[in-house]
Amino acid sequence: MADPVDPSLVQLLTPEGERVEHPDYQFDGDDETVADLYRDLVLTRRIDTEATALQRHGELGIWASLLGQEAAQIGSGRALAPQDYAFPTYREHGVAWCRGVDPIALLRLFRGTDQGTWDPDEHNFGLYTIVIGAQTLHATGYAMGVQRDGAVGTGEQGRDAAVVAYFGDGATSQGDVNEAFVYAAVTNAPVVFFCQNNQWAISEPTTRQTRVPLYQRAAGFGFPGVRVDGNDVLAVHAVTTEALQRAREGSGPSLIEAYTYRMGAHTTTDDPTRYRLSDEVERWRLRDPLERVRAYLRRVNAVDDQFFADIEAEAEVLGERLRAEVRALPDPDPATLFDKVFVEQTPEIAAEQDEYQTWSASLEEEVAR
Incomplete structure (x- = not known):
């Protein structure tokens, strides 16, 4: 487990909810922005909770939970500019939320009533990729197209675009991912590779896949890498903002390793008790990404109890809507x-x-x- 005081790990908000300084990265939002991020975290977790329950009741075929990874997704998702494009895996429900994708669109995929569509003009978010690592090549090719369209390094706000490719630690062992690194490096493509290292590739721990921290692999391909506390939404936002801006300016690719933990199962077909210890999960519960933001907001008196009550009420309404709309989905032709x-x-x-x-x-x- 990474030491939170390790200088290789960028952290701006401790698990206890205390703001800390970092020499290279700063979160540029105010407490109102932090409160907005907290809302995103809570509602994203509710989507995940409802989807898991719906699968257990036979309403979805399967579900890939993001429990514990909310900060990595919300922090990076809120760093994206409207013109940026995101290529997810099958677990980026928080990024989809940030891009304005209705959660019901995700649930249709897992219910089998939608086979996925490609609409680059709607949300700049490609619906899910099941093939492990394939989306990194898609993202790199798209980024090369952005270059050829002259939408990199112009200095025009709202025009220069970056691409982000999401994947997990297990995908770093796939050839597609390493090929994407090569293409991105030699073409100087405006792509940010965002690895959510949740430490388990289904039942295989990261320690069985690499001898060095994953972010250090970037150096071998010729671009920078950084490791960020993936349970710290402020640090993730700051690191991703810098990497995306670097890409938009024409400085090429980078790799972000968001060091986090998958507190739930790999999918609803998985039983994580067969391969990991319960005390490991409990240790990571103390680093819950939602609780540290909640602790900070209380510590600085940025919000009152009504704020938290209102968000919980909003989450209830969202949950009720998802349950009703999923059950009402018609069978497709x-x-x-x-x-x-x-x-x-x-x-x-x-x-x-x-x-x-x-x-x-x-x-x-x-x-x-």
Whole structure:
């Protein structure tokens, strides 16, 4: 477990809720901004809690929990500018929240009523990638396109764009991720690689995957890396803000290792008690990303009890809406699987769709007889 006083770990808010200084990074928001971040953290956790419960009741096929990783996602998600683009894995529910994606859109994926769509103009957030590490190559290619569009290093606010690729510690062992590092480095692509090191690649600990801290791998590819306390939303925001600005200015890629912990299961099909000790989980509960922000807000008297009550009430309303809307989702027409394979449907795909619809209609006739 990383020592919180280790200078390699950027920290601006201690687990006890005390603000601390760092020589290279500062959080530029005020206490009102911190309160807004707390709201994001609470509501994101509620989305996660509701989705887990819905899966347990058979309403979702599976769910990948972000419990314990909220600060890494909210801190980085709120650092993104509107023109930046995010490429997530299957666990970035907090980043989706920050990008304005309705949580029901995520739940449709896990219910199987939506196969995912590509709409770069809506939220600048690509819906989830299941193949481990593949999104890092997608992000790098997109970033190279941003370069070619002349949207890097112009100095025009609102035009210069950066790309962020999210992945976990387990993905760093994948070839796709390392290939993305190579391409990004040699093309000086405006991409930030954001690794949420939650210390478990399903049942495999990070110690079985690397001999050095993950952020140090960046040096071998020729770009900077930094390790940040992933349970400190202020530090994550500060570090990501700097990395994104560096990318927008044309200074190339960087790697952020958000050192955090997956307090829940890998997915709802996983039983983490089979491979990790309960006292390890309890130690990390003391570093809960929500509790440290709550402690800070109370310490400085930035908010009153009504503030916390209002957020809890808002979370209740959100939970009720998600439960109702998920259960009301209609079953999709299987023929729609063919609609969005490409931007424009090819003759081959159209023929396959016609063939499927003919077969489906014949089946219905058989049943009717």
